[in-house]
Amino acid sequence: EIVLTQSPGTLSLSPGERATLSCRASQSVTSNYLAWYQQKFGQAPRLLIYGASTRAAGIPDRFSGSGSGTDFTLTISRLEPEDFAVYYCQQYGSSLPWTFGPGTKVEIK
């Protein structure tokens, strides 16, 4: 099983600031099958990034993903008020079971 670790656990920032979230895998993620999801309170997760760096349909370009192998990053270039949420990384297509990281909460400072 691929274990995903996310850091930091909580990120306290102000609107307009840059957010950098990290996801580290316990073993290499095949073909960079790594996704990022956003979850707001009381809502279902929403796909943001897949293939480590491809934005899903309708996702603003302030969201970007990078990385390969075992180290991945989600960057939000300038935080908008609606971006304060919990972000999860997920590996898919590498090996069963599909696994998620524990999440990073981006909160308003």
Next chain:
Amino acid sequence: EVHLEESGGGLVQPGGSLRLSCAASGFTFSSSDLHWVRQVTGKGLEWVSAIGSGYDTYYSDSVKGRFTISRDNPKNSLFLQMSSLRAEDTAMYYCTREAKVTGDWKDPFDIWGQGTMVTVSS
């Protein structure tokens, strides 16, 4: 509009059973790979089970032997039959569709329902 809607959650005693349903609309259900993902309140996401368009099935170790995933393509419906329920199965259960980018179980989850809450308690 692409849509998934779960139902069937509720309060059940330990050792009991429950059947969750997920109604799909707005896409070709029969050719889609589908998953159940759960989330304990205030905690992270945990993959539970998957079923492919070819009816192949997969389960997490935590539910294997207790949960059964199935689908009814003519009714555009996904199911999760849960038995021998435990307190640790208490969670919000989401059905979700695997996107069709690469195929062969190598895609992210692009559509999610709003979830149905399962509470296992005496």
